[in-house]
Amino acid sequence: MLKKSTDSISIYLTEEVLRVAQIKGSGANAQVVKLAVKDVTGIAEGDLPKTLQSLLKGFNSKSSEVFCIAPASTTTTKNIEVPSVSPEEIKSIVGLQAGRHTPFSREEIQVGYVNIGVYKTNYTKILLVIANKNTLKKQLDVCKKAGVSVTKVLFSPEGIAGVYSESLGLKEEPAPTGIIDVGEQSTDFVLTFKGLAITSRNIPIGKALLASEGAEAIDQLVEELSTTIESYQSEDIEQVPSNYLITVDNEYTQKLQAALTGKLKWMAEIVPYIDNIKATKDIVKKVNDKFQGISLLDVMAPALVASEAQVNLMPEELQLQKSVEDQGKEVFFATVCGLVLLVLMGCILGSRIYFHNIFLTKLKEEYKDNRQEVALLQKKSLRSRIVQNYLEERMISLDTLQELYLKVPDQVYLTGLFMDEDGNISIQGISDIASLVFNLGTDLKASELFKSVEIKSTTAKKDRGKDATSFEITLSLKNAQIEKSKNLQEKE
Numbered sequence: 508m509l510k511k512s513t514d515s516i517s518i519y520l521t522e523e524v525l526r527v528a529q530i531k532g533s534g535a536n537a538q539v540v541k542l543a544v545k546d547v548t549g550i551a552e553g554d555l556p557k558t559l560q561s562l563l564k565g566f567n568s569k570s571s572e573v574f575c576i577a578p579a580s581t582t583t584t585k586n587i588e589v590p591s592v593s594p595e596e597i598k599s600i601v602g603l604q605a606g607r608h609t610p611f612s613r614e615e616i617q618v619g620y621v622n623i624g625v626y627k628t629n630y631t632k633i634l635l636v637i638a639n640k641n642t643l644k645k646q647l648d649v650c651k652k653a654g655v656s657v658t659k660v661l662f663s664p665e666g667i668a669g670v671y672s673e674s675l676g677l678k679e680e681p682a683p684t685g686i687i688d689v690g691e692q693s694t695d696f697v698l699t700f701k702g703l704a705i706t707s708r709n710i711p712i713g714k715a716l717l718a719s720e721g722a723e724a725i726d727q728l729v730e731e732l733s734t735t736i737e738s739y740q741s742e743d744i745e746q747v748p749s750n751y752l753i754t755v756d757n758e759y760t761q762k763l764q765a766a767l768t769g770k771l772k773w774m775a776e777i778v779p780y781i782d783n784i785k786a787t788k789d790i791v792k793k794v795n796d797k798f799q800g801i802s803l804l805d806v807m808a809p810a811l812v813a814s815e816a817q818v819n820l821m822p823e824e825l826q827l828q829k830s831v832e833d834q835g836k837e838v839f840f841a842t843v844c845g846l847v848l849l850v851l852m853g854c855i856l857g858s859r860i861y862f863h864n865i866f867l868t869k870l871k872e873e874y875k876d877n878r879q880e881v882a883l884l885q886k887k888s889l890r891s892r893i894v895q896n897y898l899e900e901r902m903i904s905l906d907t908l909q910e911l912y913l914k915v916p917d918q919v920y921l922t923g924l925f926m927d928e929d930g931n932i933s934i935q936g937i938s939d940i941a942s943l944v945f946n947l948g949t950d951l952k953a954s955e956l957f958k959s960v961e962i963k964s965t966t967a968k969k970d971r972g973k974d975a976t977s978f979e980i981t982l983s984l985k986n987a988q989i990e991k992s993k994n995l996q997e998k999e
Contacts, residue, residue, distance in 0.1 A: 514529065514532070515571050516567075516571045516573045518646075520555070521581075524547060527542070529542070538787060542790055542794070542806075544803070545562050557653075575657045576809050577643065583638075587632075588633070589631045590629065605637055608637060611639060616637050616639060616640060617821075619819055620817070622703075634703075643821075644825075646660075666813075668704035671684070671783060680749070682748060682749040683698045687763070688754045690801075695708075725759070729771065736748075751767065752776060755800055755802045760800075780802060780808075781794050786807075904926065919937070919943055922936050933979065935979050937975050944976055948980060961982075963980060964978065966978070
């Protein structure tokens with residue numbers, strides 16, 4: 508099959524903003540190569556597909572895998588423990604328990620989870636992620652109407668944790684690390700440990716509120732962050748984070764850093780996301796020039812580490828539909844390949860027959876004169892064999908007569924001799940002395956020419972006025988003589 512492209516596109520859509528990022532490569536080689544942002548506040552829902560289409564101009568959307576990013580603000584997270592270590596059992600238990608943590612019915616929600624690790628031998632800690640299917644389907648419907656086929660719905664905080672863990676080597680840290688991603692309308696607070704997002708909370712306080720309400724909003728955000736850590740401790744998920752990273756550097760996050768250090772005694776530092784993601788120089792320049800102080804991690808991070816993502820919030824029915832479509836494409840591709848192969852085999856076979864016929868015709872032309880000579884030689888050979896066979900048959904008769912001449916005494920004369928094609932011989936004669944007939948039979952039996960000899964009859968009679976004995980003897984030639992004659996006849 509054709510090699511699948513490693514490029515990907517991530518689409519992040521909320522009521523306020525539409526963001527699109529193009530990622531080239533995958534795994535450790537992935538980097539951001541294109542970025543587009545559009546304010547969609549006030550744009551009608553029916554116009555969003557056209558907006559997305561215009562934003563995707565210049566993106567390689569045809570041969571790229573497309574991810575839709577589920578904003579943390581549209582999801583609910585909960586840390587739970589599952590009494591199993593089997594992936595199949597964990598998935599089943601999570602599906603059953605998910606409905607308890609949301610007011611929606613099980614049919615109205617889509618569930619994903621991050622497997623944090625085994626706890627107490629046969630328990631597994633899980634970060635449960637729940638999203639409303641209707642919200643997801645609205646986002647996916649916009650993508651579909653824009654002509655984009657989404658393969659996965661990724662969880663933004665999982666991508667943020669993955670990018671910082673990879674960039675700063677947090678997977679080897681003995682304690683969790685807190686990541687505070689201050690966005691325009693809200694703040695994502697993610698705790699990461701061993702490269703995984705072990706806790707996530709979306710706080711509805713962002714740069715806009717910090718700018719409008721100042722110190723009061725900062726105090727409120729600090730309180731929410733502190734409450735999150737207290738809840739985290741009470742659930743005994745992991746040890747308390749040793750340090751906290753703020754992903755954006757602006758005047759509001761600087762004040763937030765000071766508040767966290769002063770009030771909560773947290774070891775907080777500003778580590779700008781643009782310095783910790785792999786991106787082209789043009790993207791870095793674009794972010795620094797146009798989006799200074801604004802976090803775009805939510806659209807970049809999930810796609811950069813998509814190969815390691817555990818959460819996929821694509822609705823089951825859409826996953827099933829896509830699976831059927833993919834299988835249909837594979838069957839169609841296999842059918843086309845089969846037909847092409849069949850046509851190629853037919854062409855190869857036809858060409859071989861064609862060239863063989865040409866070669867045969869050429870040989871016939873080249874050896875036309877030789878064939879005539881061969882035919883003439885065959886006729887001569889046949890005539891020679893006929894003559895040879897005739898002579899061989901005569902030799903059998905002559906050999907028989909010669910043997911009889913040598914064996915028959917002078918006092919015996921023959922009156923008749925008959926020989927058939929099978930080598931059976933009958934001789935009649937008259938002997939002056941009766942005993943000579945029996946002596947003749949004995950002599951003939953000793954001959955190498957005859958297989959069997961039988962004195963069929965003897966009769967006393969007068970011959971020329973004397974007493975005499977008439978007799979009849981039957982003989983059979985040996986097989987070698989007869990077979991030799993027959994073989995010659997068959998060859999003829």
